[in-house]
Amino acid sequence: xxxPPHPPRKRTGEAEPLHLRRALPAPDLLLSSTxxxxxxxxxxxxxxxxxxxxIATAEPHQRAxxxxxxxxxxxxxxxxxxxxxxxxxxxxxxxxxxQLWERRFLxxxxxxxxxxxxxxxxxAAIYAAQHYLSIDELAEEIHRRLIQLYALSGDRSxxxxxxxxxxxxxxxxxxxxxxPETRTVYEDALAGKLNIEHAELRMKPxxxxxxxxxxxxxxxxxxxxxxxxxxxDQELAAICALLQRADVRLxxxxxxxxxxxxxxGIAAAGRLASxxxxxxxxxxxxxxxxxxxxxxxxxxxxxxxxxxxxxxxxILKAVLRERQLxxxxxxxxxxxxxAPLLAELLAxxxxxxxxxxxxxxxxISGEYVFAVPPLALPPNA
Numbered sequence: 001x002x003x004p005p006h007p008p009r010k011r012t013g014e015a016e017p018l019h020l021r022r023a024l025p026a027p028d029l030l031l032s033s034t035x036x037x038x039x040x041x042x043x044x045x046x047x048x049x050x051x052x053x054x055i056a057t058a059e060p061h062q063r064a065x066x067x068x069x070x071x072x073x074x075x076x077x078x079x080x081x082x083x084x085x086x087x088x089x090x091x092x093x094x095x096x097x098x099q100l101w102e103r104r105f106l107x108x109x110x111x112x113x114x115x116x117x118x119x120x121x122x123x124a125a126i127y128a129a130q131h132y133l134s135i136d137e138l139a140e141e142i143h144r145r146l147i148q149l150y151a152l153s154g155d156r157s158x159x160x161x162x163x164x165x166x167x168x169x170x171x172x173x174x175x176x177x178x179x180p181e182t183r184t185v186y187e188d189a190l191a192g193k194l195n196i197e198h199a200e201l202r203m204k205p206x207x208x209x210x211x212x213x214x215x216x217x218x219x220x221x222x223x224x225x226x227x228x229x230x231x232x233d234q235e236l237a238a239i240c241a242l243l244q245r246a247d248v249r250l251x252x253x254x255x256x257x258x259x260x261x262x263x264x265g266i267a268a269a270g271r272l273a274s275x276x277x278x279x280x281x282x283x284x285x286x287x288x289x290x291x292x293x294x295x296x297x298x299x300x301x302x303x304x305x306x307x308x309x310x311x312x313x314x315i316l317k318a319v320l321r322e323r324q325l326x327x328x329x330x331x332x333x334x335x336x337x338x339a340p341l342l343a344e345l346l347a348x349x350x351x352x353x354x355x356x357x358x359x360x361x362x363x364i365s366g367e368y369v370f371a372v373p374p375l376a377l378p379p380n381a
Contacts, residue, residue, distance in 0.1 A: 047073045048101070048287050055108060056296035064115045067108050071128075074105050089258055096262065099223045100284045106132060106139075107303060113145060122153040137169050144182045151189035159189040222269045222282040222328060229267050232260065239268045239370055243326070243355065248368050249346055252332075252356045255372035261357035262330050264372060269328045269355060280326040288331075291338035298327070298345075313344075320349035332358040339364045 024030060031040050054070035078101040084090045109132040116125035129146045132139060143166035150159040163178070163186040170176050178186075188194050229236060242248050253261045266282070273280035283301040288294060298304075299312055304319050329342075339362040346352055346366065356362065361369060 047075075048078075051104070052287050052293065052297075055104070055300055056293050064112070067112050067115070071105070071108050071112065071131075077102065092263070096223050096266075097284075097286065100282070102135065104300070106136060107300065110142075110303075113142075117145075117149065120152075122149050125149050126153070138173055140166060140170065140179060140182060143169075143178075144185050147182070147186050147189050148194060151192075151194045156190060156192075159186065222266055222273070222280050229263060232264060232267075235264060235370075235372065236267050236271070239264060239355075240271055242368060242370060243268060243272055243353065249352070250342065250354045250356070250362070250364070250366050251368045251370060252358055252362055253370050253372050254358060254361055256374065257359060259372045259374050261372050265328050265330065265355055265357045269326055272326060280328060283327060283329045284331070285329060285335055286331045288335055291335040291341075294335050294338040294341060298329075301327075313341075317345065317348040320345060320352050322351075323349065324351040325349075326353045326355060328355045328357075330357050332356045332362070333360040336360050336362060 026043070029040055029044050051070045051073050054066040054073075078098040079094050080098075083094070109128050112128040113125050113132070116122070116128065126146065126149050129142050129149065132142045133146070136142075143162060146162045147159045147166075150156070150162060163182070166178055166182065170178060185194075239251070239253070242251055253265055255261055269280040269282070281301050283298050285294065285297060288297055295312055295316065299316055302316075302319065304312075304316055332338075336358070342354055342356075342362065343364045343366070346354065361367065
């Protein structure tokens with residue numbers, strides 16, 4: 001996959017944009033500001049932008065086709081093999097983006113597994129599950145689903161081999177055995193006890209009490225840090241202290257591009273996740289330019305799926321109302337017109353807390369702001 005518009009860069013004057021404009025077939029293809037440079041998404045096609053638009057498809061009857069088209073766009077890791085010499089901030093950004101795009105792709109494959117299984121299209125579901133495991137071989141829930149799918153398609157030998165592969169992988173990589181529910185599914189598969197109703201009940205998560213739609217992803221998560229957070233101990237402690245206050249439900253980390261807002265946000269969310277029943281989730285908005293797509297981006301990060309005849313906003317409110325969750329929204333400055341949506345979600349979900357990174361303030365009621373200064377230079381620099 002290629003980069004969306006506006007990856008971060010060091011400001012080195014106007015020479016670089018000027019040289020780039022000369023190299024491009026049309027000068028208007030390039031957009032630049034004081035701390036960013038990128039392609040104009042209205043004039044240039046990028047697979048990342050096309051992917052975001054496809055997975056934001058809201059119409060249920062178009063959803064499966066859109067997810068297939070999105071999956072077909074993925075040809076490998078984000079910006080695989082590409083780096084910029086002497087630009088560690090770019091490589092750090094690219095590493096985080098690579099992790100986020102991988103997770104997005106896995107969520108897309110998981111949705112396709114659900115779609116095809118519900119329609120008894122077992123070959124297509126098996127293909128999506130195999131693709132998933134080629135990326136994340138430790139996903140035991142996908143091994144379990146494959147065992148079910150092989151059994152439902154009449155191939156018990158493949159179900160046996162899948163269980164053995166699951167056992168070997170977990171033992172080799174983690175030193176653990178499969179979960180009891182995985183062994184139960186395997187034994188039922190060998191005994192011929194699986195049927196479509198039984199399998200679907202096991203494969204779908206239990207709905208939350210009082211909610212209108214389940215969350216389909218397997219666990220909330222935030223990107224893994226790319227390295228130690230150096231020189232930010234005081235800022236991190238101050239941010240965590242603010243987030244531990246009951247009256248701080250919306251905290252904006254504000255500062256110039258390259259100040260380290262994303263890394264601080266990830267570090268704070270990771271430190272505080274265990275204090276919440278549902279931990280923390282990360283919403284990447286770096287590729288989102290349309291404020292109208294923010295709702296879909298949040299729903300995707302949480303694994304919330306559309307339901308026929310129900311507005312996505314209403315479903316998301318119902319889901320969040322039952323949760324104790326810290327939600328980290330990254331790069332909000334390009335979609336600040338969506339700030340009222342955040343206020344609406346906070347009003348509907350008393351257990352929700354938002355941590356936002358943005359160069360611009362949201363300017364909505366209840367917003368607390370933490371100014372992130374640029375990293376200080378070493379004493380002898």
